[in-house]
Amino acid sequence: MVVGCLEGDCHYVSGNIRAKARVKRVYGILDRIKIGPDRIRMYNLSAGEGSKFAAYANEFVEKVRELGPSPINLVRAGQARAVSQKEAT
Amino acid sequence: MITGTPKPIEEIMEMVEPYDNIILAGCHGCVTVCRVGGEKEVQVLASTLRLAREAGGRTIKIREVSLERQCDPEYVEQMRPYVGDYQAVLSIACGAGIQFLAEKFTTTPLLPGINTGFLGVTERQGEWSERCQGCGDCVLHLTGGICPVTRCAKSLFHGPCGGSVQGICEVDKSVKCGWQLIIDRLKALNQMENYTKFKPFKGWSTARDGGPRRIIREDMI
Numbered sequence: 001m002v003v004g005c006l007e008g009d010c011h012y013v014s015g016n017i018r019a020k021a022r023v024k025r026v027y028g029i030l031d032r033i034k035i036g037p038d039r040i041r042m043y044n045l046s047a048g049e050g051s052k053f054a055a056y057a058n059e060f061v062e063k064v065r066e067l068g069p070s071p072i073n074l075v076r077a078g079q080a081r082a083v084s085q086k087e088a089t
Numbered sequence: 090m091i092t093g094t095p096k097p098i099e100e101i102m103e104m105v106e107p108y109d110n111i112i113l114a115g116c117h118g119c120v121t122v123c124r125v126g127g128e129k130e131v132q133v134l135a136s137t138l139r140l141a142r143e144a145g146g147r148t149i150k151i152r153e154v155s156l157e158r159q160c161d162p163e164y165v166e167q168m169r170p171y172v173g174d175y176q177a178v179l180s181i182a183c184g185a186g187i188q189f190l191a192e193k194f195t196t197t198p199l200l201p202g203i204n205t206g207f208l209g210v211t212e213r214q215g216e217w218s219e220r221c222q223g224c225g226d227c228v229l230h231l232t233g234g235i236c237p238v239t240r241c242a243k244s245l246f247h248g249p250c251g252g253s254v255q256g257i258c259e260v261d262k263s264v265k266c267g268w269q270l271i272i273d274r275l276k277a278l279n280q281m282e283n284y285t286k287f288k289p290f291k292g293w294s295t296a297r298d299g300g301p302r303r304i305i306r307e308d309m310i
C-alpha cells in the first residue's frame with residue numbers, strides 16, 4: 001500500500017504524480033511475473049484524513065485477504081511441507 | 090550519453106532459464122543516468138527475477154554488482170576473482186559494456202538485460218532523445234549546432250526534403266524537421282552563408298560503413 005498526497009497538493013509538487021507512475025510500473029512487473037497487480041495499490045489523501053486512511057487500510061487488507069496467499073508463499077509452503085515429510089521419513 | 094531500454098522481463102526470464110546462479114551486473118555510467126542499468130535497476134531486476142523464479146517453483150541465486158564502468162578494463166577486472174563461481178552474467182550495461190565483459194570473461198556466458206538505444210540527451214526526467222550517430226566527421230559548426238545526420242530522418246546534407254511540412258517531418262508528427270531547425274538556427278545566428286558551404290558528398294567511411302571503428306591516440310598510449 002502506497003499513500004501519496006492528493007494530486008496537485010503535494011509539498012514536492014509532482015512527487016506524488018511520479019510515485020503514481022512508479023507504482024503503475026510495479027503493477028506491470030508483478031502482473032508479468034504472474035504474482036498479479038492487485039497486491040500493490042496507491043491511495044491519495046491528505047495528512048488530515050485519518051479516518052479515510054483507516055478505511056483505505058481496511059479496504060486493502062480485505063483485498064489482500066480475498067487474494068489469499070501469494071504464489072510465492074504457496075511455493076515456499078509446499079517446499080517446507082516436502083522437507084518436513086522427507087525428514088519424517 | 091548512451092541510452093537504452095529494459096528488455097521485457099519475459100525475454101530475460103527465458104535467457105536465464107538454464108541458470109540457477111548468476112551475476113547481475115549494472116554500470117554507474119550512462120545507463121545509470123538514463124535509469125536503465127544502474128545500481129537501483131540492478132536491485133529491482135534482481136528482486137523481480139527472484140520473485141518470478143520462486144513463483145514458478147525454482148529459486149535463483151543472484152549476485153548484485155554495479156561496476157563504475159563496464160567499458161573500462163580496470164573496473165571490469167574487479168569481477169574476475171568471483172565471475173567463475175557463477176554460471177552466467179546478466180549485464181544491464183550498454184552493448185559496449187556487455188561485449189567487453191564477454192571479451193574479458195571468455196568462459197562465462199553473457200546475457201543482455203537491456204536494449205541499447207542511441208547517443209542522446211535528457212529532455213526532461215524520463216525522456217531522452219537522440220542527438221548523435223557518431224558519423225566520425227562532425228559538421229555542427231556549419232549547421233548551427235544541429236546534426237543533419239541525426240535530426241534529419243533521411244540524414245540529408247543539402248536541405249529539407251519534400252516531406253517537411255510546416256517544420257514537421259513526414260515520418261512522425263512529433264518529429265521536427267531537422268533541416269528546418271538548422272535553417273531557423275542559421276538565420277538566428279546570421280550564418281545562412283554556411284548553408285552553401287557543404288561538400289558535395291559526405292564521406293561515410295568514418296561512420297559505420299567503414300566497419301567497426303577504432304581510435305588510437307599515440308599521445309595517450
